[in-house]
Amino acid sequence: xSTPPHVTPWWKSASVYxxxxxSFLDANGDGTGDLAGIxxxxxxxxxxxxxxxxxxxxxxxxxxxxxxxxxxYEDIDARYGTLEDWDRLLEGVHARGMKLMxxxxxxxxxxxxxxxxxxxxxxxxxxxxxxxxxxGKIVDGEELPPNNWESLFSGSAWERxxxxxxxxxxxxxxxxxxxxxxxxxxxxAIWDVMRFWVRRGCDGFRMDAINCxxxxxxxxxxxxxxxxxxYQPASMYFANGPQVHRYIKQMHAEVLSHHDxxxxxxxxxxxxxxxxxxxxxxxxxxLNMVFHFELMDIDSPPESQLxxxxxxxxxLKAIVSRWQRFMRDDGFWxxxxxxxxxxxxxxSRFGNDSAQWRTVSAKMxxxxxxxxxxxxxxxxxxxxxLKNFPRTWGIEEYNDxxxxxxxxxxxxxxQKAQGKKDVDMSDLLDSFAQKARDHARTPMQWNAGAxxxxxxxxxxMRVNDxxxxxxxxQQIGDDTSVHAFWxxxxxxxxxxxxxxxxxxxxxxxxxxxxxxxxxxxxxxxxLVLLNFKEGKVEVDLGEVIGxxxxxxxxLGNYEKEAIGLEEKxxxxxYEARVYVREALLN
Ligand code: NOJ
Numbered sequence: 001x002s003t004p005p006h007v008t009p010w011w012k013s014a015s016v017y018x019x020x021x022x023s024f025l026d027a028n029g030d031g032t033g034d035l036a037g038i039x040x041x042x043x044x045x046x047x048x049x050x051x052x053x054x055x056x057x058x059x060x061x062x063x064x065x066x067x068x069x070x071x072x073y074e075d076i077d078a079r080y081g082t083l084e085d086w087d088r089l090l091e092g093v094h095a096r097g098m099k100l101m102x103x104x105x106x107x108x109x110x111x112x113x114x115x116x117x118x119x120x121x122x123x124x125x126x127x128x129x130x131x132x133x134x135x136g137k138i139v140d141g142e143e144l145p146p147n148n149w150e151s152l153f154s155g156s157a158w159e160r161x162x163x164x165x166x167x168x169x170x171x172x173x174x175x176x177x178x179x180x181x182x183x184x185x186x187x188x189a190i191w192d193v194m195r196f197w198v199r200r201g202c203d204g205f206r207m208d209a210i211n212c213x214x215x216x217x218x219x220x221x222x223x224x225x226x227x228x229x230x231y232q233p234a235s236m237y238f239a240n241g242p243q244v245h246r247y248i249k250q251m252h253a254e255v256l257s258h259h260d261x262x263x264x265x266x267x268x269x270x271x272x273x274x275x276x277x278x279x280x281x282x283x284x285x286x287l288n289m290v291f292h293f294e295l296m297d298i299d300s301p302p303e304s305q306l307x308x309x310x311x312x313x314x315x316l317k318a319i320v321s322r323w324q325r326f327m328r329d330d331g332f333w334x335x336x337x338x339x340x341x342x343x344x345x346x347x348s349r350f351g352n353d354s355a356q357w358r359t360v361s362a363k364m365x366x367x368x369x370x371x372x373x374x375x376x377x378x379x380x381x382x383x384x385x386l387k388n389f390p391r392t393w394g395i396e397e398y399n400d401x402x403x404x405x406x407x408x409x410x411x412x413x414x415q416k417a418q419g420k421k422d423v424d425m426s427d428l429l430d431s432f433a434q435k436a437r438d439h440a441r442t443p444m445q446w447n448a449g450a451x452x453x454x455x456x457x458x459x460x461m462r463v464n465d466x467x468x469x470x471x472x473x474q475q476i477g478d479d480t481s482v483h484a485f486w487x488x489x490x491x492x493x494x495x496x497x498x499x500x501x502x503x504x505x506x507x508x509x510x511x512x513x514x515x516x517x518x519x520x521x522x523x524x525x526x527l528v529l530l531n532f533k534e535g536k537v538e539v540d541l542g543e544v545i546g547x548x549x550x551x552x553x554x555l556g557n558y559e560k561e562a563i564g565l566e567e568k569x570x571x572x573x574y575e576a577r578v579y580v581r582e583a584l585l586n
Pocket of ligand 1: 065068069105172208209266341342
């Protein structure tokens with residue numbers, strides 16, 4: 001049964017591909033990816049089965065946080081090209097029947113944005129109140145920042161500006177001052193930015209840190225949880241703040257409701273489904289969906305996403321099944337992703353990136369994603385099974401400001417505690433090798449040529465060492481490759497509405513090796529079997545699905561030929577299988 005188009009918005013069945021422009025393809029040899037490079041690869045994306053391209057920021061920016069620090073919302077950074085290049089890109093995307101989604105980064109701007117330059121120029125400037133300025137706090141005769149909030153990228157969330165002697169708030173680095181959304185003039189300037197891009201033809205927005213735009217009144221001190229430092233995590237005072245829904249509803253009324261757009265909000269620091277439901281439920285008229293962080297946080301201790309804690313399959317199963325079932329009848333809609341530019345590579349985190357298991361486990365993770373309800377997101381390189389770069393790379397290869405700042409903070413603490421300059425940091429490098437954002441930001445591996453075919457110049461970031469064997473050209477010609485499998489998997493998803501819209505019933509709930517579930521939609525059922533470990537495992541389906549008759553094999557990561565379904569199934573290491581059954585209609 002397929003869903004009538006008038007009740008199902010197009011973006012629900014879409015497969016979205018995220019591009020990190022700096023690392024996608026460099027067409028002019030300056031070492032940084034660009035719009036011309038993306039244009040050159042539109043056929044590649046179309047052929048893969050992509051419906052929507054999401055571009056990480058390409059606006060003018062000093063790139064202090066790789067473009068998530070914007071100095072002009074209505075221009076393209078010269079490194080990436082021009083507005084005319086963007087128009088050409090859009091034309092090429094639309095000509096191929098795809099859509100283009102922009103990254104909207106409006107919790108903060110760059111400190112080099114003209115708005116901030118005006119704001120900081122004087123306490124009386126009309127734009128002073130466009131940002132969040134406060135005087136310092138005097139404690140025992142010493143001036144401290146206005147409160148103890150810790151920046152998400154280490155240190156204080158406040159920066160003192162000597163011109164006026166006041167501090168401005170920056171949840172991220174000091175080059176990313178937070179906008180003051182409580183000022184209605186700021187909000188209308190943001191609606192204008194959105195209208196600018198919609199008028200130019202963009203098809204939607206991914207909204208950066210959108211649940212952080214409203215801060216708790218009075219900006220109270222955060223509770224003391226880290227006794228090693230003055231600054232404390234403060235997300236309870238800036239995530240999902242008191243006015244956030246009022247502001248997003250206003251955004252909807254002013255801009256979104258007038259167009260047929262795809263919208264997805266990034267909503268960190270929140271694992272509570274009911275809290276996130278408010279952004280997504282259709283009657284609230286806010287956003288189509290959000291990126292929740294519960295799965296992404298599964299292997300992080302509270303102190304930092306750059307550190308690692310062990311996770312169990314049981315935890316992963318519980319998280320996924322809870323979100324898959326959450327408020328379906330009320331219209332809650334998921335954004336399904338396991339990889340993006342802020343996280344290490346999924347095959348290294350959730351699969352097994354050893355030579356023996358890399359291909360098969362990357363394919364298993366593809367099945368894991370394409371068999372979930374929600375809009376599907378694939379991150380550049382995920383379709384090739386790209387993995388983290390090696391532990392042997394030193395700290396100098398980690399470009400990301402989050403990694404650099406955290407490294408420096410920990411180093412200073414150790415130097416102070418140990419009273420010497422030369423301190424052992426190898427444990428932190430172990431963690432970074434598994435968790436840093438940099439792993440997702442290495443250049444795309446297009447072919448076996450110099451720098452993986454990414455650039456003819458010197459790449460802004462080192463290409464992973466494995467590019468001679470792991471690259472797109474190699475995989476496109478190989479029917480057994482991760483790329484070929486993703487292509488097939490995206491087609492299988494499109495061919496079976498049950499995988500997109502069906503309900504979700506977890507089987508074998510306590511099994512610590514196998515994630516198994518059924519999906520049901522109208523008269524169709526799908527059965528999904530995923531072995532998350534190396535060892536073979538026997539699954540007894542007899543008791544859990546009441547008969548295996550009529551289940552037809554539609555996808556598997558070992559062989560293409562159909563494998564019949566028995567009551568007792570032996571799954572090989574990281575094996576994944578999908579079966580679909582049509583009920584007998586009488
Ligand atoms: C989330 C973005 O995805 C990340 O890359 C960025 O550093 C922060 N927000 C700040 O914009």
